[in-house]
Amino acid sequence: MDISNCILAFDLDDTLYSERAQYARQCLQHVARQLGVDAATEAAMISGRNPYDTLTQSGVSVSLDRFKEIYRSAELSPMQLRPDAALLLRTLREDYPQVPLYLITDGDSRRQRAKIAALGLADYFADPRIIISEEIGHDKHSPMPFVHAMARENRADGWVYVGDNIRKDFHYPNLLGWTTIMLADDGSNVHSQSVDVPADYRPQFTIKSLTEILCL
Numbered sequence: 001m002d003i004s005n006c007i008l009a010f011d012l013d014d015t016l017y018s019e020r021a022q023y024a025r026q027c028l029q030h031v032a033r034q035l036g037v038d039a040a041t042e043a044a045m046i047s048g049r050n051p052y053d054t055l056t057q058s059g060v061s062v063s064l065d066r067f068k069e070i071y072r073s074a075e076l077s078p079m080q081l082r083p084d085a086a087l088l089l090r091t092l093r094e095d096y097p098q099v100p101l102y103l104i105t106d107g108d109s110r111r112q113r114a115k116i117a118a119l120g121l122a123d124y125f126a127d128p129r130i131i132i133s134e135e136i137g138h139d140k141h142s143p144m145p146f147v148h149a150m151a152r153e154n155r156a157d158g159w160v161y162v163g164d165n166i167r168k169d170f171h172y173p174n175l176l177g178w179t180t181i182m183l184a185d186d187g188s189n190v191h192s193q194s195v196d197v198p199a200d201y202r203p204q205f206t207i208k209s210l211t212e213i214l215c216l
């Protein structure tokens with residue numbers, strides 16, 4: 001793969017940073033503060049798979065809707081990119097400044113933009129190349145976010161998508177002729193990659209570190 005002739009598009013959550021370690025942790029700390037949760041329960045919420053169940057089983061009475069509302073209202077402190085993501089993005093900016101970089105992410109505009117700001121990603125992605133599903137009215141279960149990027153760049157070839165979610169990140173890029181690359185789950189991802197999906201949902205490449213993209 002000749003990087004200098006590519007357009008690289010990245011997923012955000014669990015691709016450029018760890019959603020659980022960086023984002024969910026902050027949101028759960030906020031929930032704990034708002035509801036006056038003890039330290040042991042807070043730690044169990046952060047380390048467990050189902051923080052709402054952990055919370056209610058500890059004796060705190062709160063509806064799931066209210067829990068989600070508090071979770072999503074957390075003001076984000078700065079978050080860290082994965083070290084390999086930071087290295088790759090710096091390398092691309094310095095050694096391949098002509099390569100357009102896209103961010104294509106599903107979610108609501110306010111939360112995704114708060115994450116982008118907390119991660120300092122404006123240093124790498126120009127705003128017109130940030131595509132958020134709520135802002136265009138279509139998520140990655142449709143071809144539209146990818147078609148949107150192709151139309152914006154006025155280019156049909158050389159597209160690469162890097163993501164982690166086997167249920168939606170690679171299907172439409174595969175159908176559109178993109179190169180698809182999955183970052184392997186190190187065990188901490190929100191969405192499991194151990195799911196049975198049709199062949200055209202699978203990535204063409206699987207990598208363990210984002211910097212491998214430079215050598216594919």
Ligand SMILES: [Mg+2]
Nearest residue numbers: 011013014164
């Ligand atoms: Mg993801």
